[in-house]
Amino acid sequence: MIYWGKMYEATTMLDRIWKFPLVKRIFGHRFIKFGTVGFSGTIINLTMLYLNQESLLRVIDPPETRLHVSLSIAIFVATLSNYFWNRWWTWKDRRGKTRHGFWVQMAQYFAASAVAILIQYALTILLSHLMYYLIANVLAIIVAAVLTYLVNDIWTFAVRRS
Numbered sequence: 465m466i467y468w469g470k471m472y473e474a475t476t477m478l479d480r481i482w483k484f485p486l487v488k489r490i491f492g493h494r495f496i497k498f499g500t501v502g503f504s505g506t507i508i509n510l511t512m513l514y515l516n517q518e519s520l521l522r523v524i525d526p527p528e529t530r531l532h533v534s535l536s537i538a539i540f541v542a543t544l545s546n547y548f549w550n551r552w553w554t555w556k557d558r559r560g561k562t563r564h565g566f567w568v569q570m571a572q573y574f575a576a577s578a579v580a581i582l583i584q585y586a587l588t589i590l591l592s593h594l595m596y597y598l599i600a601n602v603l604a605i606i607v608a609a610v611l612t613y614l615v616n617d618i619w620t621f622a623v624r625r626s
Contacts, residue, residue, distance in 0.1 A: 551566075
């Protein structure tokens with residue numbers, strides 16, 4: 465009986481937390497779409513990096529230079545793909561209602577992504593002094609993803625004011 469009482473209290477507390485607008489904004493269906501797009505971008509990034517390193521850019525020497533070029537292309541292609549998918553799917557309901565057009569939104573999206581990369585990098589380095597580096601990186605990815613989502617929701621894909 466005590467078990468069910470605790471479950472009810474936890475459910476009631478979660479219901480109260482869910483009513484906060486910021487919590488709804490972060491963890492709503494749009495954030496799930498954003499995460500799905502981000503996951504697909506990770507697959508694209510890894511695939512492009514592998515193909516560039518092992519095949520397409522094999523002629524570039526030294527290998528360190530090839531890695532820099534391969535990684536730059538992989539990040540660019542993944543970010544571009546993420547922008548298209550987020551614009552087309554995640555924020556589809558805002559098409560035609562946003563403040564800016566395609567090119568400005570793309571620049572804003574790339575800027576938000578660059579800031580997210582810096583945040584992830586800095587947090588990983590900082591947290592790795594306190595915990596295992598892979599756990600630090602996962603936590604940094606989560607923080608950067610939430611912040612990037614909010615920036616894109618509020619700035620990149622913002623609805624124009626009437």
